[in-house]
Amino acid sequence: MSEQLFKIPILDLKAQYRSIREEIRQAIDEILESQLFILGKKVESFEKEMATYLGCQNGIGVASGSDALLLAMMALEIGPGDAVLVPPFTFFSTVSSITRLGATPIFIDIDPGTYLMDPKKTEIFLQERCGPGTDGSELLDAKLRLRIRVILPVHLFGQCCPMDYFMTLAQRYHLRVVEDVAQATGAYASLFGQPRKFAGTFGDLGCFSFFPTKNLGGIGDGGMVVTDQPALGEKIARLRVHGASSRYHHERVGLNSRLDAIQASVLLVKLRQLEQWCRKRIERAQYYQSLFIQTGLIGNEIVSLPVPAEGRTHVFNQYVVRVSRRDELKQYLTAHGIQTEIHYPLPLHLQPCFAYLGHRKGEFPNSELASAQVLSLPIYPELTSAQQEAVVDRIVAFYGRQKA
Ligand SMILES: Cc1ncc(COP(=O)(O)O)c(C=O)c1O
Structure with missing residues (x-):
């Protein structure tokens, strides 16, 4: 598409x-x-x-x-x-x-x-x-x-x-x-x-x-x-x-x-617009969080949200969730007109061009698991609440439709 x-x-x-x-x-x-x-x-x-x-x-x-x-x-x-x-x-x-x-x-x-x-x-x-x-x-x-x-x-x-x-x-x-x-x-x-x-x-x-x-x-x-x-x-x-x-x-x-x-x-x-754009991104991330919390999908190993850190801001260039059955969910969202991305599907120690470094699968398990599970959802300052609700509704529909 x-x-x-x-x-x-x-x-x-x-x-x-x-x-x-x-x-x-x-x-x-x-x-x-x-x-x-x-x-x-x-x-x-x-x-x-x-x-x-x-x-x-x-x-x-x-x-x-x-x-x-x-x-x-x-x-x-x-x-x-x-x-x-x-x-x-x-x-x-x-x-x-x-x-x-x-x-x-x-x-x-x-x-x-x-x-x-x-x-x-x-x-x-x-x-x-x-x-x-x-x-x-x-x-x-x-x-x-x-x-x-x-x-x-x-x-x-x-x-x-x-x-x-x-x-x-x-x-x-x-x-x-x-x-x-x-x-x-x-x-x-x-x-x-x-x-x-x-x-x-x-x-x-x-x-x-x-x-x-x-x-x-x-x-x-x-x-x-x-x-x-x-x-x-x-x-x-x-x-x-x-x-x-x-x-x-x-x-x-x-x-x-x-x-x-x-x-x-x-x-x-x-x-001149950067501060307000960052603020809007943060607001949209907060809105995603409040929507997801109502879904019951959090904490069941189905969807994990970005983790805020004490005293450090996150300006959400990407809004990245960790999900089960990630590739199926991505396909489902695409079919319903919602664009997502995977940042990043293959960690760098496993890239062919770095094979000479001699790394193996399993060496950096947190990175490898993230590569298998992360999904970036739409986020930008002009994203509307209705659009965010539609994204979350579709994710709920996906996990409701099939057993997670
Ligand atoms: C984490 C990170 N480092 C470096 C770059 C490289 O920036 P550029 O695309 O401007 O060369 C990017 C851009 O995609 C990035 O996301």
Whole structure:
């Protein structure tokens, strides 16, 4: 079924566009009149506004969230012999940013309730497998003989990770922290004396995506790296223009990975709406919860809802439930005009392209079970109560129709 045929799509970007159409058109028109498309003043304005909104010093606009991650790893000089701790249950490019540089991902399983990289398991790994290298300055994985350099937590589905725990580990073991914030722009935690410390501003580098489906999405690809460390910010700014320190002078090989002015001008318009869009997503998640609670399906191992965490927001880029007979339910909902998605059907340690890492099925059971059970339901700020009721009614009808 094509997207147009779904009565209730998983995301309706047209509804969002209708609400800001004139501003967007004007913003694009301004760029067309200027004929300045790559980097420039608009990109600088957007970088500044994002950094101000997030409460950090530097924002560097790049071509995508995937490039943001790759550039972050390049800025930290990650390469062969290095290892990065990362969850296997995430989008592909969280991990390809590591392997593309010849470094090795070391997978840490997720917490089954939140789907986020488990900090306790991270701590156990560091305690049990790692020790100082020969000169005492390096942290070596005793089994793989790799230098552990970075912790890379992913604020998956829009939920802020327990960054206080990860930051404590990073300090204790002298590790860098790169945050994958692609799905969680606008999420925050109340930590370190701050009522709102945004996801992406805890670690050394925070990597954002402006892919159209994200909470802050452009009209094409786009991304950003943020940091409070000016030296790292400057490094990334150079790396995104082929590693050039000045025009046609290259100290190292970088990428061509720049945010373009049309994306920046659209994102400037949308950034003003981000807070209220996140709030509406949260309200819709709360409404799903109240509807599901009335169904009697919760707590019977039939449907499990997202688990809210104390002091950390979830901005619901996806509303992910765990369900029994997931694939049948998905088919049934499709047949009734309700679009759903599976984020993600195969964890990364089992992807064919990472077979060389030698992982087996069963090694990361929480990630594998999540892959078999999760289902993302429609969620977006313009989703109506009636649509949400229709989604839940259909799910009730499915489990009522057949024995769960
Ligand atoms: C968790 C996560 N990381 C990284 C990315 C990569 O972002 P982009 O699509 O902008 O390259 C995405 C986007 O889908 C994502 O969801």
